[in-house]
Amino acid sequence: MDLTRPIAPDPYALLPRVPSFTLVSDDVADGAPLADQHSDAGDVSPHLRWEDIPAGTRSFVVNCFDPDAPTPAGYWHWTVFDLPATITTLATGAGQPDGARLPLPALQARHDGGGAGYTGAAPPPGDRAHRYVFAVHALDVESLGLTPEATPTAVAFNTLFHTIGRAVLTPTFQR
Structure with missing residues (x-):
């Protein structure tokens, strides 16, 4: 593995700027290593809670993206969409493959490994620490x-065409 690859930019830096709001977690912290349960050793999605959302929010998209994956397109670990605006917390483990811990009418897209639900951090052994960008997008x-x-x-x-605010939390993971 070539450990000299350049670090990918913030995946949202080139998109139109939108207001930020607050995203916190009982399980992960910005810049801190993920616990093993949130890696492919457990595939447990972390607790996420957001507040100070923009006026006019009608739904949310929640996703987790690894911009440091050794592919030209990064790696999507989790995508939840059509999450009602009344929901501002996802419990630890909400990203189960069957979607049973998500409120209706929320849906999950398949992650880049082809399965449903959250798939944990899995950087190649020996590669530098990867960033896992958990983002909550407020939509109109x-x-x-x-x-x-x-x-x-x-x-x-x-x-992209409906985002009126975005909150981001970026822990890391390395083998």
């Missing part, structure tokens, strides 16, 4: 009109 629509068969990239693309 109740639904993106997509199905669970939509790719995470398709969800992100459609999210």
Whole structure:
């Protein structure tokens, strides 16, 4: 593994700027290492809670992206969309493959490994620490009109046109 690869930019830096709001977690902290349960050793999505959301928010998209994955497109670990605006917390383990711990009508797109739900951090052994960007996007629509068969990239693309605010929390993981 070539450990001299340049560090990928913030995946949201080149998108239109939107107001920020607060994202916190009982399980992860900005810049701190993820616990093993949030890696592929456990595949347990972390607790996330957000507040100070923008006026006019009608739904949320929550996703986790590794911009440091050794691919040209990074790696999507989790994408939840059509999350009602009344929901401002996802419990630890909400990203189960069957979606049973998500409130209706929220849906999950498949992660880049092809499965449903949250898939944990899994950087190649010996690679530098990877960033796992957990983002909550406040949207001005109740639904993106997509199905669970939509790719995470398709969800992100459609999210772009409706985002009125974004909160980000970026822990790391290394083997």
